[in-house]
Amino acid sequence: MVDAIIQLLLHFAIPALVVAAIFIALLMFALPREVRTVFKREVKSYFVSPIAYVCVVIFLVISNGITFWFGGMLESGEAELYRPFFQYMPWYFIVIAPAVGMRLWSEEQRLGTMELLMTMPLAPWHAIVGKFLAASVVVFAMLVLSFPIVMVVNYLGDPDNGVILAGFVATFLTALCYLAITSAISALTRSQIVALLVSIGVCLAVWLSGLPPITDAVDNLPRWNPFWPLLKLVTTLGVLPHFNEFAKGVLGFRDIVFFLSFIAFFLFATAIAIRAKRA
Amino acid sequence: MIEVRNLSKHFGDKVAVDNISFTVKKGEVLGFLGPNGAGKSTTMRMVTGYLPPTGGSVSIGDADVVDDEIAAKSKIGYLPENAPLYSDMTVDDFLRFAAEMRGVPASKIPAAIDKAIETCFLQRVRHQSVDTLSKGYRHRTCLAQSIIHDPEVLILDEPTDGLDPNQKHEVRGLIKRMGETKAIIFSTHILEEVEASCTRAIIIDRGKVIADGTPEQLKNKAENAGAVLVSVTGSAVASLRPELEKLSEVNRVESVESGDHAVTVRVFPNKGKGGALSAAIFKAAVDKNLTIQELKVEEGRLDELFRQITRSDIEA
Ligand SMILES: Nc1ncnc2c1ncn2[C@@H]1O[C@H](COP(=O)(O)OP(=O)(O)O)[C@@H](O)[C@H]1O
Ligand SMILES: [Mg+2]
Numbered sequence: 253m254v255d256a257i258i259q260l261l262l263h264f265a266i267p268a269l270v271v272a273a274i275f276i277a278l279l280m281f282a283l284p285r286e287v288r289t290v291f292k293r294e295v296k297s298y299f300v301s302p303i304a305y306v307c308v309v310i311f312l313v314i315s316n317g318i319t320f321w322f323g324g325m326l327e328s329g330e331a332e333l334y335r336p337f338f339q340y341m342p343w344y345f346i347v348i349a350p351a352v353g354m355r356l357w358s359e360e361q362r363l364g365t366m367e368l369l370m371t372m373p374l375a376p377w378h379a380i381v382g383k384f385l386a387a388s389v390v391v392f393a394m395l396v397l398s399f400p401i402v403m404v405v406n407y408l409g410d411p412d413n414g415v416i417l418a419g420f421v422a423t424f425l426t427a428l429c430y431l432a433i434t435s436a437i438s439a440l441t442r443s444q445i446v447a448l449l450v451s452i453g454v455c456l457a458v459w460l461s462g463l464p465p466i467t468d469a470v471d472n473l474p475r476w477n478p479f480w481p482l483l484k485l486v487t488t489l490g491v492l493p494h495f496n497e498f499a500k501g502v503l504g505f506r507d508i509v510f511f512l513s514f515i516a517f518f519l520f521a522t523a524i525a526i527r528a529k530r531a
Numbered sequence: 532m533i534e535v536r537n538l539s540k541h542f543g544d545k546v547a548v549d550n551i552s553f554t555v556k557k558g559e560v561l562g563f564l565g566p567n568g569a570g571k572s573t574t575m576r577m578v579t580g581y582l583p584p585t586g587g588s589v590s591i592g593d594a595d596v597v598d599d600e601i602a603a604k605s606k607i608g609y610l611p612e613n614a615p616l617y618s619d620m621t622v623d624d625f626l627r628f629a630a631e632m633r634g635v636p637a638s639k640i641p642a643a644i645d646k647a648i649e650t651c652f653l654q655r656v657r658h659q660s661v662d663t664l665s666k667g668y669r670h671r672t673c674l675a676q677s678i679i680h681d682p683e684v685l686i687l688d689e690p691t692d693g694l695d696p697n698q699k700h701e702v703r704g705l706i707k708r709m710g711e712t713k714a715i716i717f718s719t720h721i722l723e724e725v726e727a728s729c730t731r732a733i734i735i736d737r738g739k740v741i742a743d744g745t746p747e748q749l750k751n752k753a754e755n756a757g758a759v760l761v762s763v764t765g766s767a768v769a770s771l772r773p774e775l776e777k778l779s780e781v782n783r784v785e786s787v788e789s790g791d792h793a794v795t796v797r798v799f800p801n802k803g804k805g806g807a808l809s810a811a812i813f814k815a816a817v818d819k820n821l822t823i824q825e826l827k828v829e830e831g832r833l834d835e836l837f838r839q840i841t842r843s844d845i846e847a
Binding site: 286293296301364365367370373375531 | 576579580581582583601602604605609611613615616617618619620628631632633634673676
């Protein structure tokens with residue numbers, strides 16, 4: 253029993269603390285004051301907003317519910333979390349991430365505070381990164397709070413906790429990709445509902461474009477097809493293969509680069525959207 | 532301090548601001564007057580660096596608002612139209628946020644917040660959430676945000692909008708006082724505000740500057756500036772008007788009130804003859820045996836001028 257607890261600590265609490273520590277160090281020392289100030293305001297604002305709590309609760313209820321009732325975790329007797337738990341995660345976040353991120357820029361436009369923020373002495377990327385980090389804290393909290401399922405699976409058998417940790421990392425990175433998409437789309441509209449619906453659509457498309465039947469179909473198209481390069485590009489942007497590699501415990505450098513550049517691309521798109529709105 | 536050169540802004544085909552130039556020095560308060568839709572807010576948004584200009588340039592001190600954005604913005608305090616605020620913060624938190632964003636050193640932030648709260652009379656609501664504030668308090672909270680870092684340049688878009696008469700009076704006094712050490716631009720469509728706090732005023736209409744000067748100079752441009760209002764009684768009151776119209780000093784006579792034994796008229800002087808007008812009217816009245824009850828040289832009024840030069844908008 254004591255052994256098991258130490259095991260879990262080693263595998264999860266320490267990496268989680270390391271991530272949190274890196275995050276805090278980044279905010280306190282590496283990123284400029286402007287980013288920190290925007291971040292603090294946004295986190296506080298999530299803290300007092302019912303939407304954030306509703307998102308967390310819905311996420312926990314659905315993810316645990318599906319795992320136990322449909323994933324058949326208890327009956328299968330297998331001590332692993334990919335099949336009953338992580339494989340569904342990207343689906344939940346197709347809705348949850350846009351719900352968390354929809355207010356990032358649309359609310360700013362609805363209230364007119366965009367005009368205050370953009371006339372303060374800061375570069376647009378300060379605000380974009382500050383807001384994005386604040387929304388990622390909400391997603392991080394969701395994943396930390398779903399930790400009991402790890403205890404359950406450790407109680408049931410002897411899972412490979414390294415793979416489970418990789419599953420959490422893959423889920424987090426995928427959710428951040430969706431959040432970055434939502435950030436860009438919310439910069440285009442003053443309506444949170446529009447931002448939510450359009451973001452769900454785009455996240456779904458980005459997810460589906462990596463689905464094997466679709467990637468296979470595109471790969472089987474003759475190369476002279478005029479749409480082939482475009483379709484190939486779209487399927488290359490699919491998040492799914494990278495998520496799967498990662499979640500199964502295969503940590504590839506290419507996958508990490510993919511996730512990070514995907515996020516950077518949509519944060520950059522946010523900057524372009526904000527600029528276009530101002531002109 | 533503020534230099535605006537040939538500034539223009541087009542929205543598609545629509546020209547919102549058309550080749551405007553002006554400068555504001557430290558110690559000057561520039562009133563921006565104009566009917567709704569004249570282009571006041573659009574101009575201010577370009578001066579504060581929120582909107583990129585279609586043509587022309589703006590510099591704040593020696594920093595160009597487009598090329599040296601952050602340096603220019605750090606010198607400005609800005610109250611946007613309609614006083615936007617983050618509705619989920621308290622007044623205190625909001626001002627702390629503004630102070631931190633504006634780079635007020637951490638050790639000076641509490642004092643800066645206290646001062647802004649005192650200046651804008653926010654003591655009663657300082658711990659209240661912004662979305663529970665009345666319109667007057669919301670407006671003053673946003674005003675407090677604009678002065679929290681003691682900026683050299685203040686841009687205030689309708690700073691007295693939504694305030695009650697006492698608050699309006701306070702804010703005008705505040706602008707006037709702050710204007711002694713800062714360069715201030717504020718917009719309004721209330722004319723007495725210009726007289727109360729400005730050292731200079733610009734009237735704009737449909738994106739163009741149509742008058743520029745001190746409130747005194749502008750008043751003198753009003754049509755009725757220097758006109759004489761005269762009331763007479765007597766048996767021959769009907770002869771007054773034709774008699775006056777013969778005078779070389781008189782341009783035009785307008786009837787204000789007329790009765791059988793008493794009339795009041797307003798007499799407009801010919802250009803450059805304003806000085807001799809009263810004496811000529813007096814003499815004409817005495818010649819006709821009329822008793823002068825009242826004779827008054829009118830001061831020009833800004834609202835007259837305003838109506839006069841922007842009126843075509845309503846007729847069109
Ligand atoms: N973002 C915009 N897109 C299109 N037209 C605009 C925009 N902002 C302002 N305008 C137009 O520009 C003109 C000037 O507006 P504004 O500067 O707000 O006037 P004021 O502040 O003097 O009332 C108005 O006719 C307005 O409709
Ligand atoms: Mg306006």
